[in-house]
């Protein structure tokens with residue numbers, strides 16, 4: 407299948423797995439994953455996907471690296487403070503694996519650019535930390551029929567679910583509308599344990615790898631929650647089909663993308679709101 411000796415060695419621990427093998431590794435090398443947000447979730451997701459040999463990785467983030475990011479955003483280093491996050495992330499993962507191509511988009515997602523950003527990718531990772539972005543990513547992925555991994559982290563709690571078109575509920579099936587502004591505190595206001603991004607962001611990367619290779623069961627139709635203080639993972643079953651979902655239901659009422667907050671472009675990157 408045209409692997410170089412170096413690639414056979416680099417990916418040998420994948421290739422030896424019967425679930426992946428040479429075929430699965432080829433699928434990974436041919437795959438394109440877009441990571442929205444190069445923060446607490448996006449950093450570990452990008453690093454594991456790069457190490458795994460996902461051939462094309464896109465990273466969207468309009469922010470620059472701040473010192474307070476480094477407690478959890480492990481793709482950036484002290485020397486990167488002040489640098490664009492997408493640039494810092496690109497440098498880290500290109501150093502890790504020269505096999506991969508990294509595309510950077512130094513912008514925030516909004517209703518006017520998101521469909522264009524996601525259109526050439528096979529799987530989307532939502533690594534943002536605010537509700538306007540999460541609903542926007544959901545709606546855009548439903549409309550464009552793109553699978554994506556949703557995740558959220560705060561304090562010692564994390565959650566994630568996977569949406570695959572036609573296979574279970576979307577994020578809006580479960581959370582109909584964004585909560586009122588200030589109803590839910592942000593990581594900046596309420597804090598987040600740094601390792602949480604590593605746990606949940608790595609699980610997002612795992613979902614992407616499984617989707618690409620086509621093995622195992624995805625988190626479609628259920629929400630995985632993680633309580634770090636109690637050391638409890640729970641898999642909450644979600645309704646299989648929500649006929650009145652305003653975006654993926656039988657009679658969608660949301661047919662255009664919504665920018666919930668005028669100022670959302672300021673706060674899309676984890677750690678910045």
Ligand SMILES: [Zn+2]
Pocket residue numbers: 575576577578579580648651652653654655
């Ligand atoms: Zn839905």
